[in-house]
Amino acid sequence: MKIRDIYQLCVEEGMKADPRTREQVRKYFSDKRKELRGLSARDKKFFDKDCLFNPYADTRVLYGDPQREVRRILVGIDIGPGEIVMADQLAYRGDEIDLIIAHHPEGAALAGLHDVMHMQTDFLTNIGLKEESARQMMKSRIDEIGRRLHSINHTRAVDSARLLDIPLMCCHTPADNHVNTYLQRLVNREKPKTLKSIVGLLMKEPEYVEAARLKAGPEILVGKESSKAGRVHVDMTGGTEGSATVFGRMSQCGVETLLGMHYSENHYKNIKAEHINVVNAGHMASDNLGMNLLLDKIEKKGKVEIIACSGFRRFRR
Numbered sequence: 606m607k608i609r610d611i612y613q614l615c616v617e618e619g620m621k622a623d624p625r626t627r628e629q630v631r632k633y634f635s636d637k638r639k640e641l642r643g644l645s646a647r648d649k650k651f652f653d654k655d656c657l658f659n660p661y662a663d664t665r666v667l668y669g670d671p672q673r674e675v676r677r678i679l680v681g682i683d684i685g686p687g688e689i690v691m692a693d694q695l696a697y698r699g700d701e702i703d704l705i706i707a708h709h710p711e712g713a714a715l716a717g718l719h720d721v722m723h724m725q726t727d728f729l730t731n732i733g734l735k736e737e738s739a740r741q742m743m744k745s746r747i748d749e750i751g752r753r754l755h756s757i758n759h760t761r762a763v764d765s766a767r768l769l770d771i772p773l774m775c776c777h778t779p780a781d782n783h784v785n786t787y788l789q790r791l792v793n794r795e796k797p798k799t800l801k802s803i804v805g806l807l808m809k810e811p812e813y814v815e816a817a818r819l820k821a822g823p824e825i826l827v828g829k830e831s832s833k834a835g836r837v838h839v840d841m842t843g844g845t846e847g848s849a850t851v852f853g854r855m856s857q858c859g860v861e862t863l864l865g866m867h868y869s870e871n872h873y874k875n876i877k878a879e880h881i882n883v884v885n886a887g888h889m890a891s892d893n894l895g896m897n898l899l900l901d902k903i904e905k906k907g908k909v910e911i912i913a914c915s916g917f918r919r920f921r922r
Contacts, residue, residue: 606907608704608772609671611678616659618902619779622786623660624842629727633660653717661778662717663710663844667763669772675703676908680900681915682708682892684773686765688915693769700912705766707775708892708917712763714775719751721778721844729851732838733858739851746848776899781842784895788864788886789839801830803837803864803884811920812897816890823890826868828882835861835882841891846872852879866891889916897921 623630637656644652655665677700679692684707692702710718722743729739766773788807797803807813807823816822825832838860849872855863862882876883897920900911904921913919 606675606903606909607671608666608669608673608675608774610907611675611704611706611903612664612666612671612774614903614906615664615776615779615899616661618899619661619664619776619782622779622782623724624731624782624785624789625724625727626731630660633723634658653713656720662720663714663777664775664779665710665712665714666772666774667712667714668766669704669774673703673772675772677701677703677910677912679705679912679914680708680896680917680919681705681913682889682896682917683915684709684711684775685762689762689765689769689771689773691914692771695912696771702771702912704772704774707762707773708777708780708896710775710777711773712760712775714777715757715759716754718754718777718844719747722747722750722847724778725843725847728840728843729847729854732855732860734851734854738854742848742851742854746846750845776896778842778844780892780895780899782895783898784866784891785839785842787894787898788841792834792837792839792864797834797837799830799834800825800828800832800862800882800884803834803862804830807884807886810894812890812893812918813887815893815918815920816887821887821889823884823886826873826883826885827877828862828884832882833861837862837864840865841886841895849875852876852881855879856881892916893918893920 641652679702681688692705726739726743730736804823813823836859840863852875856879864884866886867888901922911919
């Protein structure tokens with residue numbers, strides 16, 4: 606497989622697993638084409654044309670020739686200069702790395718992370734909120750994340766890859782879509798009655814078993830083991846945490862339990878006030894599950910060797 610093939614496969618499979626409707630995804634592309642048409646000739650030079658076929662701004666080839674053949678991939682949840690130097694050392698030992706794939710975004714993909722958060726407006730609409738209310742709730746949070754990302758040094762890993770000439774890409778939301786859809790289908794099918802039952806379902810997956818062994822397994826964040834699960838909403842994709850003010854509306858729409866991968870202290874306090882149960886599946890374990898589901902598809906498409914690092918563990922299904 607070539608780097609280009611892997612990138613395109615990640616995008617295509619990410620869209621297949623997207624919790625949004627097809628019409629909502631098509632609208633994203635329509636809005637981007639409209640945005641491009643409205644730009645001046647000068648501004649068009651800075652327009653990211655990948656968004657015309659890839660609806661995930663946090664998933665990009667960050668460095669390297671897209672036509673390069675790939676036989677061995679180093680995969681990690683977080684990739685920084687240290688992991689890139691490690692890839693160079695592996696090559697020195699005879700294990701040449703053709704491509705590094707980070708789960709969490711770096712470079713321009715990190716700078717554009719807030720663009721992905723618009724997905725959450727569609728999620729909220731789909732569970733029952735009015736579209737305008739959902740958009741207003743998300744706007745301030747998206748703007749906040751955009752301001753925060755604008756000031757950071759997001760090119761360190763990409764610069765390291767360029768200096769050592771090791772191709773680098775990141776795959777964030779397509780993998781998160783996979784874990785989100787996988788777990789939502791699981792709870793819809795199994796219909797767990799209690800929060801303890803939800804944790805039991807998670808503990809049948811090897812990623813969560815491994816996380817528990819490392820003292821970072823699933824936990825009940827709000828509620829008791831015996832609390833009724835009711836309507837369970839899986840909340841594991843869409844860039845990063847959304848608005849902290851939305852939980853009351855979610856409760857009004859009938860959501861009784863949230864199954865997520867991480868919650869900040871601010872979000873935790875807001876959720877407790879709205880009497881919604883929360884099962885925290887675990888961040889690294891959930892990222893592992895999403896990446897493993899996607900890598901299964903990559904391995905079926907082409908013969909590649911996966912080397913795991915930086916919090917990633919390879920489990921095949």
